[in-house]
Amino acid sequence: MNGEKITKVVLFVSSLLILFLAAGMVYTLLNGAIPAFNKFGWNFIFSSEWNPTEGKEEYGALSFIVGTLLTSILALLLCIPMSFSASLFLGEYYKNTKIANILGSMVDLLAGIPSIVYGLWGFYVIKPLIVDLGFNEQGFGIFTSALILSIMIIPYATSLSSEIIKMVPNELKEAAYSLGATQGEVIFNVIIPTARSGIVASYILAFGRALGETMAVTMLIGNANIIPKGLFDTGNTMASVIANQFGEAEGLKLSSLIAIGLLLFLITGIVNSIGKLIINKLS
Amino acid sequence: MKKLIVLFIAIAFLSACNDFSQSGKEENKKVTITAAGATFPMPFYNMVFKNYTKSTGILLTYGGIGSGGGIRSLKDKIVDFGATDAFLSDEKIKSMPAEIVHIPTCLGAVVIAYNLPDVKGIKLTNDLLEGIFMGKITKWNDEKIKANNPDINFPDKDITVVHRSDGSGTTYIFSDFMSKVSDVWKTEVGKGKSLKWPCGIGAKGNPGVAGTIKQTPGTIGYIGSEYAFAQKIPVALLQNIAGNYIEPNVESISAAAKTDIPDDTRVMLTNSADPEAYPISGFTWIILYKDQDYDGRSKNQAMETVKFLDWLISKDAQDVTKKVHYSPLPETTVEKAKQILRTVNYGGEKLL
Numbered sequence: 001m002n003g004e005k006i007t008k009v010v011l012f013v014s015s016l017l018i019l020f021l022a023a024g025m026v027y028t029l030l031n032g033a034i035p036a037f038n039k040f041g042w043n044f045i046f047s048s049e050w051n052p053t054e055g056k057e058e059y060g061a062l063s064f065i066v067g068t069l070l071t072s073i074l075a076l077l078l079c080i081p082m083s084f085s086a087s088l089f090l091g092e093y094y095k096n097t098k099i100a101n102i103l104g105s106m107v108d109l110l111a112g113i114p115s116i117v118y119g120l121w122g123f124y125v126i127k128p129l130i131v132d133l134g135f136n137e138q139g140f141g142i143f144t145s146a147l148i149l150s151i152m153i154i155p156y157a158t159s160l161s162s163e164i165i166k167m168v169p170n171e172l173k174e175a176a177y178s179l180g181a182t183q184g185e186v187i188f189n190v191i192i193p194t195a196r197s198g199i200v201a202s203y204i205l206a207f208g209r210a211l212g213e214t215m216a217v218t219m220l221i222g223n224a225n226i227i228p229k230g231l232f233d234t235g236n237t238m239a240s241v242i243a244n245q246f247g248e249a250e251g252l253k254l255s256s257l258i259a260i261g262l263l264l265f266l267i268t269g270i271v272n273s274i275g276k277l278i279i280n281k282l283s
Numbered sequence: 284m285k286k287l288i289v290l291f292i293a294i295a296f297l298s299a300c301n302d303f304s305q306s307g308k309e310e311n312k313k314v315t316i317t318a319a320g321a322t323f324p325m326p327f328y329n330m331v332f333k334n335y336t337k338s339t340g341i342l343l344t345y346g347g348i349g350s351g352g353g354i355r356s357l358k359d360k361i362v363d364f365g366a367t368d369a370f371l372s373d374e375k376i377k378s379m380p381a382e383i384v385h386i387p388t389c390l391g392a393v394v395i396a397y398n399l400p401d402v403k404g405i406k407l408t409n410d411l412l413e414g415i416f417m418g419k420i421t422k423w424n425d426e427k428i429k430a431n432n433p434d435i436n437f438p439d440k441d442i443t444v445v446h447r448s449d450g451s452g453t454t455y456i457f458s459d460f461m462s463k464v465s466d467v468w469k470t471e472v473g474k475g476k477s478l479k480w481p482c483g484i485g486a487k488g489n490p491g492v493a494g495t496i497k498q499t500p501g502t503i504g505y506i507g508s509e510y511a512f513a514q515k516i517p518v519a520l521l522q523n524i525a526g527n528y529i530e531p532n533v534e535s536i537s538a539a540a541k542t543d544i545p546d547d548t549r550v551m552l553t554n555s556a557d558p559e560a561y562p563i564s565g566f567t568w569i570i571l572y573k574d575q576d577y578d579g580r581s582k583n584q585a586m587e588t589v590k591f592l593d594w595l596i597s598k599d600a601q602d603v604t605k606k607v608h609y610s611p612l613p614e615t616t617v618e619k620a621k622q623i624l625r626t627v628n629y630g631g632e633k634l635l
Contacts, residue, residue: 049479050479051479052450052475052476052477052478052479053472053473053474053475053477053478053479054473054475055473056473056479123498124498127498127499128498131499131500137440137441137443137501138441138443138484138499138501138502139499140484140499218448218487222484222485223448223484223485223486223487224480224482224483224484224485225479225480225485234484236448236485243487244448244449244485244487245448245449245450245477247348247349247351247352247449247450248349248350248351248352248449248450248451248476248477249351249450250351250355
């Protein structure tokens with residue numbers, strides 16, 4: 001066998017391995033989730049009842065689905081203006097200057113901080129701030145966790161979209177300038193349309209991270225298994241309820257937690273496909 | 284340079300091998316006992332396990348993974364014994380692969396801890412507890428709370444209930460007590476290791492609830508007593524059956540066990556009739572298989588496990604309980620526990 005063939009085989013086997021891993025994971029989740037879906041059917045998704053008391057057991061995932069989507073969407077909304085301006089600053093206005101380089105590495109540094117550190121910071125700094133501002137009495141809730149989530153995903157979105165903005169060919173920009181366009185016009189008529197699909201992709205990646213985030217959210221959301229009544233009410237997310245309750249869970253409860261894991265897997269998949277669709281349409 | 288590095292790695296590798304073979308030899312002589320379960324008695328276990336290792340050289344490890352986890356670990360036969368705050372029901376015992384026994388190890392209390400700046404010694408009746416934990420009393424300056432504590436000046440603050448977000452033996456003891464004193468609680472919430480909470484926020488583990496209460500003014504919650512005392516969080520005085528307001532301490536927790544204890548010690552001590560008793564007290568148990576000859580365990584391993592448990596209920600170990608705010612077992616219970624331990628055997632052979 002020559003070198004090329006060996007390389008081919010190695011690459012093929014590793015790719016196949018990924019496929020097997022993904023398939024195995026889906027299989028385990030499906031297998032574990034069957035008892036819960038058998039018992040509750042569609043109600044599992046549309047009911048917000050979560051009662052683990054023996055004899056009265058009933059599980060529904062709606063409140064966690066709502067909590068997850070609410071915190072993540074809110075985090076994305078808070079993240080977009082910040083990271084969009086920062087990426088324009090880094091990728092266009094101050095491109096390749098000293099200050100942009102320093103800021104750029106700071107952003108990368110922020111992206112690498114473990115989520116538990118954000119959680120700690122949120123617990124000791126953001127939560128008391130929310131109380132002091134009078135939003136709610138104890139500081140826990142949807143808004144607090146969305147705030148910390150948005151701070152966590154801003155570096156992701158910023159770092160990626162500034163790279164993509166940097167990659168817009170100079171010829172295009174120079175052509176626009178030579179036609180007499182102002183910097184603002186260049187940004188909105190040349191750079192953004194060219195980099196659009198990449199920018200959207202970076203936000204989808206950031207949103208995906210917000211969906212699955214566990215530790216920081218658990219520490220700040222209040223872990224109340226209810227559908228939140230407002231932005232400052234407490235709630236719970238899918239990832240957080242699994243992390244909290246799997247240790248003692250058995251039987252139907254364990255199956256329900258695995259089913260929530262499956263739903264989270266599906267939601268992440270759907271978000272990714274929607275993202276791919278948007279990117280294809282835009283480019 | 285390269286050669287040097289290779290040489291260095293080779294030496295490191297060889298010496299590592301050497302270490303390994305030595306420790307391997309020692310393990311032949313010494314036994315390692317593994318246990319896992321409840322977090323509620325963990326401060327006590329950590330301390331006595333360390334003492335025992337110091338005096339005998341037998342290595343003991345304890346994983347605080349929760350009562351349910353402890354039961355499951357024993358069921359899967361991956362530990363020498365499990366620990367739980369809620370005794371196993373007859374049904375649960377039957378679902379275990381072999382007959383098990385319960386050995387009580389100490390008495391603990393679940394305290395009602397709160398965070399109100401400058402307010403100490405709140406007295407709560409069972410009605411007030413019901414109102415607060417059912418989410419019906421929502422303000423600290425509620426007339427009912429004020430009427431019961433005329434000397435305290437309560438702030439106009441929302442009450443935030445903090446409960447466990449994970450399953451827990453502490454929750455079981457607390458909800459067992461609440462079900463005994465409140466019909467509303469019994470029908471709407473019930474008892475269990477995890478519940479459908481009518482109000483409040485959740486935090487993970489005893490340390491999590493303690494931390495949240497300590498950090499957040501206006502909160503109230505239930506935690507294992509040691510976690511409140513260690514962090515100096517104020518606790519409420521509760522009214523027992525006799526109508527006395529009782530502070531949780533070594534004496535009042537012990538008093539809860541001054542009642543008839545069944546021979547297998549499986550009893551909840553909450554809401555004790557003793558006039559001096561703190562009402563939310565309870566045993567915490569270690570569970571193990573009655574026949575220790577399973578899964579190819581050596582007789583030596585079984586012997587050391589039982590010997591350790593016998594020491595754990597001896598005066599030597601029981602004296603440690605007070606240092607970490609638990610209460611020692613009463614004499615009569617120690618006798619019963621010793622009897623139970625003497626029924627543990629190795630394929631029919633006596634171990635003690």
